[in-house]
Amino acid sequence: MPAPPAPGSTATGETAVEDLARRRAGRPVGGVLDKSRITRAALELVEKKGYDGLTMAALARALNVAPSALYNHVKSKRDVLVLVEDHLAALVDLSAFDAEPWEEAVRKWAWSYRDVFSRHTPLIPVIAVLPVTDAPQTLAMYETVSAGFRDAGFPEERIVSSIVALESFIFGSAYDVTAPADIFDPGSMAEATPSFTAAVRSLAEQGHERPADVAFTLGLEALITGLGTLRNQVHQH
Amino acid sequence: MPAPPAPGSTATGETAVEDLARRRAGRPVGGVLDKSRITRAALELVEKKGYDGLTMAALARALNVAPSALYNHVKSKRDVLVLVEDHLAALVDLSAFDAEPWEEAVRKWAWSYRDVFSRHTPLIPVIAVLPVTDAPQTLAMYETVSAGFRDAGFPEERIVSSIVALESFIFGSAYDVTAPADIFDPGSMAEATPSFTAAVRSLAEQGHERPADVAFTLGLEALITGLGTLRNQVHQH
DNA sequence: ACCTGAACACCGTTCAAGT
DNA sequence: ACCTGAACACCGTTCAAGT
Numbered sequence: 001m002p003a004p005p006a007p008g009s010t011a012t013g014e015t016a017v018e019d020l021a022r023r024r025a026g027r028p029v030g031g032v033l034d035k036s037r038i039t040r041a042a043l044e045l046v047e048k049k050g051y052d053g054l055t056m057a058a059l060a061r062a063l064n065v066a067p068s069a070l071y072n073h074v075k076s077k078r079d080v081l082v083l084v085e086d087h088l089a090a091l092v093d094l095s096a097f098d099a100e101p102w103e104e105a106v107r108k109w110a111w112s113y114r115d116v117f118s119r120h121t122p123l124i125p126v127i128a129v130l131p132v133t134d135a136p137q138t139l140a141m142y143e144t145v146s147a148g149f150r151d152a153g154f155p156e157e158r159i160v161s162s163i164v165a166l167e168s169f170i171f172g173s174a175y176d177v178t179a180p181a182d183i184f185d186p187g188s189m190a191e192a193t194p195s196f197t198a199a200v201r202s203l204a205e206q207g208h209e210r211p212a213d214v215a216f217t218l219g220l221e222a223l224i225t226g227l228g229t230l231r232n233q234v235h236q237h
Numbered sequence: 238m239p240a241p242p243a244p245g246s247t248a249t250g251e252t253a254v255e256d257l258a259r260r261r262a263g264r265p266v267g268g269v270l271d272k273s274r275i276t277r278a279a280l281e282l283v284e285k286k287g288y289d290g291l292t293m294a295a296l297a298r299a300l301n302v303a304p305s306a307l308y309n310h311v312k313s314k315r316d317v318l319v320l321v322e323d324h325l326a327a328l329v330d331l332s333a334f335d336a337e338p339w340e341e342a343v344r345k346w347a348w349s350y351r352d353v354f355s356r357h358t359p360l361i362p363v364i365a366v367l368p369v370t371d372a373p374q375t376l377a378m379y380e381t382v383s384a385g386f387r388d389a390g391f392p393e394e395r396i397v398s399s400i401v402a403l404e405s406f407i408f409g410s411a412y413d414v415t416a417p418a419d420i421f422d423p424g425s426m427a428e429a430t431p432s433f434t435a436a437v438r439s440l441a442e443q444g445h446e447r448p449a450d451v452a453f454t455l456g457l458e459a460l461i462t463g464l465g466t467l468r469n470q471v472h473q474h
Numbered sequence: 475a476c477c478t479g480a481a482c483a484c485c486g487t488t489c490a491a492g493t
Numbered sequence: 494a495c496c497t498g499a500a501c502a503c504c505g506t507t508c509a510a511g512t
């Protein structure tokens with residue numbers, strides 16, 4: 001184990017990020033920035049300050065570089081968001097796909113996927129239209145999930161559409177997790193909306209700690225049951 | 238019918254919006270701005286220039302006022318988005334809820350809802366967490382849909398969760414409509430992702446004109462069937 | 475009450491100059 | 494190749510002054 005560097009040292013790449021000394025223009029020897037360091041700093045910034053705090057200026061500051069330096073490694077802020085998204089995709093739990101039945105594997109995948117992105121909803125508009133080529137970990141997730149569907153007896157031509165349907169539900173549900181508790185309070189309009197008001201009251205009386213989880217369970221189980229009927233209708237082996 | 242005003246006239250409220258003459262500071266007699274005019278101008282701007290073109294400055298320009306004048310009627314840009322959202326909610330097709338069976342009513346509502354907001358995806362993060370009190374037309378939609386679920390025999394305490402589940406799927410699917418056609422092209426990673434690549438090819442070979450519609454049909458029918466089983470399991474009369 | 479005009483505190487991005 | 498520093502063309506929002 002090497003001795004800790006003296007304060008203000010610039011000798012090692014590891015300490016470059018924390019180095020507070022001003023750097024002159026020109027290419028530094030250590031390699032100050034790369035995509036991995038940008039991703040980690042962006043993620044830390046988001047955890048500390050939220051997505052409003054993720055600005056190119058703040059990101060550069062966290063990495064101790066000028067904002068313009070970032071553009072040697074990403075071509076836009078959207079690229080930074082893609083890096084973060086792909087990092088998060090690797091956190092989604094796929095373990096059940098080679099250990100448990102299809103229903104349970106989809107269930108665990110879907111809950112994990114929703115939970116991860118419910119803390120990162122500003123990424124959803126990005127993921128939803130992101131070509132998989134730009135996100136290798138996300139693509140790796142699709143490979144595992146596709147193989148699980150194929151092995152469960154899904155007809156090949158329905159696999160992508162089934163995954164997309166589940167994913168659409170997951171993205172929408174991730175937003176729902178972040179909704180305020182009183183989102184459905186009809187307020188002064190209660191008398192004008194008797195059916196809705198009664199339904200909202202009736203749900204509230206159930207006293208569920210997390211109403212978003214009730215809706216997610218309802219929809220997810222319906223999708224698992226409904227999509228499950230596609231299995232082995234054409235494809236047999 | 239009054240004679241048309243002379244060019245540059247500021248005599249009537251009707252011509253105030255189009256009036257290109259400079260207005261001095263102070264309160265104008267006609268009432269230049271209100272929420273309805275702001276909503277209409279915002280919607281026109283979005284249709285012409287997209288959501289990138291919807292800035293407070295551009296909106297003010299379209300209404301021939303200074304940007305700061307808008308803040309006498311809305312307290313933030315988000316308020317403008319809420320006005321637009323609530324206007325669009327009134328366009329969602331609810332007609333089948335008092336004319337057709339529950340399944341068909343939900344089907345028409347869901348397709349219409351998805352179609353409207355697929356052209357306005359930047360509103361989805363706003364709607365998804367928007368208290369219904371702030372959006373009367375959106376609340377009116379929930380009232381009609383809730384009544385439809387109640388009349389179809391849904392247990393009262395499951396109505397809101399069922400609607401939320403459907404809505405989550407609809408929001409996610411609205412994004413999917415806007416995805417690029419080659420979103421799932423694995424590119425140079427094709428060999429590393431054989432199951433996914435085969436599934437993508439197999440879907441492509443089907444030659445569907447709109448793949449997003451295939452996924453939407455699959456998920457929606459699964460949800461309608463699955464949620465439909467909740468009917469008359471508890472509630473009887 | 476509700477407008478104008480000026481100002482504020484930011485944004486993301488570009489680019490010449492430097493090593 | 495990859496950094497700095499300055500500049501650009503915007504943002505949303507606030508507020509004093511005006512009628």
